[in-house]
Amino acid sequence: MKRLIALIIFITGYLSLNAQYPDAKKLLERIDQNMSSENRVFSSSMIIHGRRTTHTVKLRTWTAGEEKSFTEYLFPVREQGTKMLKLEDQLWIYSPSTDRIIQIAGHMLRQSVMGSDLSYEDLMEDNKLTDQYNAKVTGTETVDGHQCWVIELTAFVTEIAYHGKKLWVDQERNIPLKEEMYAKSGTLLKRTELSDIQRINERWYPKKIVFRDMLKEGDGTEFIIDEIEFNVPIEDHIFSKASLKK
């Protein structure tokens, strides 16, 4: 009898504890509504704090869905006019100084962009979390004064840069304020802090993300969105190799 009572208490406690947490999948959908879009055009600045120096790179990026992306370097002068086109898992880079279009192999997409803490995938992809991860809400924590859900994500697709993620999601605005990205081995690869959350159209969006590649030394990279537009018409020719040389 005593055992039965203990079991009932345990089950009731467990259920009531879980009832406090929202449905993880729905939470991911709400995050995707904020962070993902059909397409977007944005200008950004990357302030790269290297081990020895800090330098800034300015970019303008056009992204359509998950597979098309085009980026042009605006600054520094040495890089001005360099363009990158990503179609699915292929990347082409054009450099005006050589007047060459060079195809970069798929695995290079995980390399650092201009010495920053961002990879080409980080910069040029806009994948929905719901299309890649299963989620589980594991608790609550406070980040920068905001009450957050702690969510653990595990990828159900194979070709993915980060097999696992841990997000701290603002309970009010449904936007991550902190992220940790893990390899399949469990190694922490990157850590990001999202701030300067602004209301843009119908969504909350972070205008500043600090990336920190945990496998290299340095003080991280500040990725600042200077200007962003969601779901604006982008002409198809932008995502063609011909536009690299224009």
Next chain:
Amino acid sequence: MIRFLFKGLIRDRNRSLIPFIVTATGVMLTVVFHAWMTGVIGNSIEFNARFASGHVKIMTRAYSEYAGQSPNDLAILGTDTLTDLISSEIPEMEFAERIYFGGLIDVPDSRGETRAQGPALGIGIDMLSGGNTEAERMNIPSSLKSGGLPRNSNEALLSSEFADKLGIIPGDEFTLVGSSMYGELTMHNFILSGTVEFGTTALDRGTIIADINDVREALNMFDATGEILGFFRTGTYNDEEATLIVNRFNEKYSSPDDEFSLLMKRLAQQNNMGFLVEYSGKLKGILVSVFIVAMSLILWNAGLLGGLRRYGEFGMRLAIGEEKGHVYKTMLMESLIIGFFGSLAGVALGMVIALYLQNHGIDLGIMMKNASVMMPQVFRARITPETWYIGFVPGFLSTQLGTLLAGIGIYRRQTAQLFKELEA
């Protein structure tokens, strides 16, 4: 007396032939082994020095931690004046700036798009400032397989095998895709001036060699260099002198609190070269010791056998009144003659073989195929002044030692027994 003994040795070959052959063979083996080992170790040390480590190398402390990865983001800055300053402070050495880098070589098709691509290891050396010191140091002129050395800016060499794989010939254009010292992706066009083959898998697999100023331009490394290599003006590595220079330099320029302060390392502290340098220093001692011990044992045995064969002769000489000391002395004199001529013959024979190995070498390319250490493919012997006496002296001494040990038996013969022995 010597003439008398000499005649005896010539006329009675049984007395001299075996010790002569043993001595000559031992000396010959020692000479060849010494020349071969000196050559192999010297080849490996100098090859590494010329291509990778220098006799000393200057880097930043941070760079030195990851030197194997050539982390140019941690390169030495302000090299315009620094190298001149160091050269004036250490006049016994010649200094050369080098940039080692990794990247992709991309060959365009007629539309300027990627036709072929391959990963490359690059070396930026001074090739255009006049004089070919660096090119000659790296043996580039004699390693040319096609085309010529870069004569103008933005010309480069590729390893022959790599150029064939990419399908390009001298005069063709290709692009180096690399990473600048700030981590930026960089692209730079080069014209292939020629192809080279060093006979070393590590270098022949995929190497690009260009003038250091072009590499600086390509990798955005103005007034910077990855490494400064120092070479003794004498041309050969001297570990003791290098240690003194390194200590003096680091005391002045290196600070553990500043990861970008300069750090000098000697050759023996790099690429696991310490063992080779140490072994090279001890080689002479090891060879001489092994030779003397082994040869003495063999010649002792030969002496004993000779002594047994000449048992009757010694008995007769003692019986007719010759002093034991005199018999012993003549034996030693004989061995002196055998030792001298045997060693001489051994040196001559050994030198002929060593000379052949020095000029022609032995191609061990198959064994070196996947070697990660930078090693030459063809190993050659090296005849040094030491080679001339390294076998002769111990050959000569061990003959004496062998006879000294074998001849002791003479003193054990009892005069009273001699006639009985002779009658028997």
